[in-house]
Amino acid sequence: MSVSTELPASLIPTLPGPSYADAALFGQEQERIFEAYWFAALRGAEIEGPGAFRTVDVGRENVIVVRGRDRQLRAFLNVCRHRGARVCMEQSGTGQRKLQCGYHAWTYALDGALISAPNLSQMPDVDRSQFGLIRVHLREWLGYVWLCIAEEPPSFEDTVIGAVAERLGAADDIELWGIDRLEVGKRITYDVNANWKLIVENFMECYHCATIHPELVEVLPEFAEGYAAQYFVGHGAEFGENVAGFTVDGSEGVAAIPGVDEEHDRKYYAITVNPQVFINLVPDHVIFHRMFPVAADRTIVECDWLYLPEVVESGKDVAASVELFHRVNEQDFDAAERCQLTASSKGYAKGGVLVPTEHHIGLFHEWVTRQLDSAQPIGADTR
């Protein structure tokens, strides 16, 4: 990282421009970040009933997540142990009794064990237990399925739960929203022509809010000052006086989530879980972003709007709350794309500067840099 040593104290450097454009560096990020940390891949409720499965990309790997007869979710690399064919070609399915490769019919149980293959009985020296599908670590939390491709995953408690607790200031506060019991009222997928780090940096600061988020600032007037909710530990941005709900026009939202107490009412909280999750909390819903980086200059973002089951099932119109953050997303991703355009310019070869309300982004830059410098992923304790 090329850093000017002459900046005034108000300004600290960003990463240099090439960090956002270099294909080889992005490959290292895939290996040392997205394939090394816990990755929120999909929502558990998307895989309903024994034998249901979905396939999902994690870093550069395609993973099968399947629910067993014991109703447990398990995850495997989507690679046959025989000749490497992709085992599941579909994005999803239900009621499978086994996972069978379509090339030579090697057949695996839902727990990944090799159970049969043509002529296998003529190969008595082949130990089936050595040729099961390769396991991927899996945890369920907040209703999402978190996967880790690494052989030795970092502590989920430290790197995921710890990151949420650190932001909210109390380990259990996230439980107030009961996110695992909410349902997806709306999902929008964005295809963003920008490096994933630009999207993280954008989410972490609110210095841009007054410029690009008129609707958001109307609902959360303090954002006009440029201090993001994430600037302070445990801080929620307060709704404006005449704002009835977290909606595009400040109109009333839907039924509040019962667990949200008075302290957290009429407030907006934002959490970043490195490397690819953003969680937004308001009294009546949760907005949950998962990023899927696909190239140095391209990131797919899946955004879920989560509501109480009775809200979703009643078919109640949630358009006004969806529209608010959908606009914020579009405004933010446009901004990230503007930055991507200059990543290779000599005018940004040494990067730019962070103003005081953005200085905490420097911690993210340090975290990224540390992953790339080190051979091993590093837990939250050293972040």
Added chain:
Amino acid sequence: MSVSTELPASLIPTLPGPSYADAALFGQEQERIFEAYWFAALRGAEIEGPGAFRTVDVGRENVIVVRGRDRQLRAFLNVCRHRGARVCMEQSGTGQRKLQCGYHAWTYALDGALISAPNLSQMPDVDRSQFGLIRVHLREWLGYVWLCIAEEPPSFEDTVIGAVAERLGAADDIELWGIDRLEVGKRITYDVNANWKLIVENFMECYHCATIHPELVEVLPEFAEGYAAQYFVGHGAEFGENVAGFTVDGSEGVAAIPGVDEEHDRKYYAITVNPQVFINLVPDHVIFHRMFPVAADRTIVECDWLYLPEVVESGKDVAASVELFHRVNEQDFDAAERCQLTASSKGYAKGGVLVPTEHHIGLFHEWVTRQLDSAQPIGADTR
């Protein structure tokens, strides 16, 4: 090649996954394999009459194949010796008296000799014999035009004819089909998103037949056992009892090729000629595949169905025989594409395994590896 040393005797390793995905390695394969060995480029009958020509890609080169006034075929790099413009822009033509570059009108005879150029008479020191089109080695066999880009081609007898003889078990057996006198009844071109080696490996084994080739196994019941015709020297797979011909529904084929004797009747033979030809022999037709690798993950396959001239000229319906191997092709190429998807997965980083009925694929892997390890192409005697 990273090889596990712990495999049971029934299993031997494949090539590692990156062998099928790495662009630099593919460049080496172009240089040391496709531009070093004999390459079946096109069918001679496609170039009819003096002055007819076709252009064709061989490895990374574009080659002109032209029939001279003496009715001989000759081949040249399609590169003008003056400023390098592509001389023939069309894929084919007829009745040419010369080959003239469209940029500065440098003009070559059909034997490649430079015969004229603007102002050439004012350059008396230029020896025309030094500036002819660059010759590419050419052989005609089985009615196909085989080209070799290398300056010193390997022995055609060893690497091509020898490969066929080795498979059929007798040097002259291929002559029974009189392939040079057959005509193309149907040609289908496939654009396959897979590495060429996956297509070769697939063609060499029949362990997959029961799973993906229901129609083929119906016609050749022994294929259900997983032993490819290529597993044995000189073996032809026998038609099923109630099978009248090598057709999609086992119905009768067309007029049998007279030379095919009783020993070879009602049988299917398959031959691989490294690096890019497959020959399939049945009593009434021949199916001839040529591969044109274009990228690590993309291969064009041209497949000809060849019949007796009287069959083709009579307009007889050959759809039932075409349909059988067309389905086989589609089934095989789908399988190869499934494998390509995982070539970069860490689940296939060390490759997979070959079961006993696939062990002969290991010879192909050794052949490929030897080409890349050596500076010189190696003839059949050392395969």
Added chain:
Amino acid sequence: MSVSTELPASLIPTLPGPSYADAALFGQEQERIFEAYWFAALRGAEIEGPGAFRTVDVGRENVIVVRGRDRQLRAFLNVCRHRGARVCMEQSGTGQRKLQCGYHAWTYALDGALISAPNLSQMPDVDRSQFGLIRVHLREWLGYVWLCIAEEPPSFEDTVIGAVAERLGAADDIELWGIDRLEVGKRITYDVNANWKLIVENFMECYHCATIHPELVEVLPEFAEGYAAQYFVGHGAEFGENVAGFTVDGSEGVAAIPGVDEEHDRKYYAITVNPQVFINLVPDHVIFHRMFPVAADRTIVECDWLYLPEVVESGKDVAASVELFHRVNEQDFDAAERCQLTASSKGYAKGGVLVPTEHHIGLFHEWVTRQLDSAQPIGADTR
């Protein structure tokens, strides 16, 4: 450069084929040639009135060219000094009072100075003079805006004006056409699948004219001999006897430019200004090419047909003169694309040859080679 030492005196070598295809080499050319020399980016009249601007690509950079309240043109890298967002997203605009980044509202005067930013008053240690937009060197000549991305540009007098003078043989002859006072009667943009050097080489020689430019040779019969106007210092190619004007059919042109004296009447002059400008002079108009190289195998060419203001404003039909050089352009760019196709062939690995009427292209090759071998751009005196 791999050069055969055995060529007869009539022939000298070209650059080797890979010079026209290698992506890394093209990156070096961007850095050491297009971002190091003066680059004719746009026509000044396209930016009319204070606060008008255009954005344009120069090498790998996007540049804002803006007219200040003082009516002076200035140019800046289109990169915000804060977080690097592209400041101007539009290709053009008018009446701007300032340049404001759309991400965090950092705001610059039309002279590039940082004038305001949110919360800037709370950062008293930030010296605004250190955070203005990064200046790009700008000169206006012949009505065009010439930019130089380098910190220390080479001498404009030597590398641009000197190149024109050297070709015309007299420093001031170009002034006869009063090009800065002409207007664009027609602009055509060509997207050429060829390396920029192939386009330069083509423009420099006329050995191809008889083969590919029938209309041009009709108007300029001496071109049939293969000697380009650029072969001689100060030479203009004479119109044919029955040719009334520089038009596709030899019909009369439009009103002659008053400054063109008898010595230069009824003649065609062609000038190359390295690395990306061609100027064509005829009595009643000027054809001005600017190349924008975008990849080793792709170049955008913008071609302007410039006439007297009264001709353009009268709406007089200039189609016959436009059509002549439009055909020449299409013929030339087709030829360059033919050469691009073989750049990676082993048949052109050492390049080709230049005949005597092309030998001056060798000077261009030497110039290119010298830029890539040297760390610093080199002025005209050493060309």
